[in-house]
């Protein structure tokens with residue numbers, strides 16, 4: 457799992473750029489998923505699960521700096 461995530465480093469997803477793998481943790485459904493530290497175009501960094509990043513949910517698009 458972590459090997460796959462490392463390949464994502466530097467990838468742009470919406471406004472986010474993947475900085476690094478952060479940790480693995482269970483999601484709301486109890487499945488363990490990788491969480492990544494991501495940086496928004498505005499410079500804000502945040503930890504998001506890979507599922508959120510890939511889901512297209514509003515959280516995945518930016519830190520909130522753009523409506």
Ligand SMILES: [Zn+2]
Nearest residue numbers: 496498519521
């Ligand atoms: Zn931002």
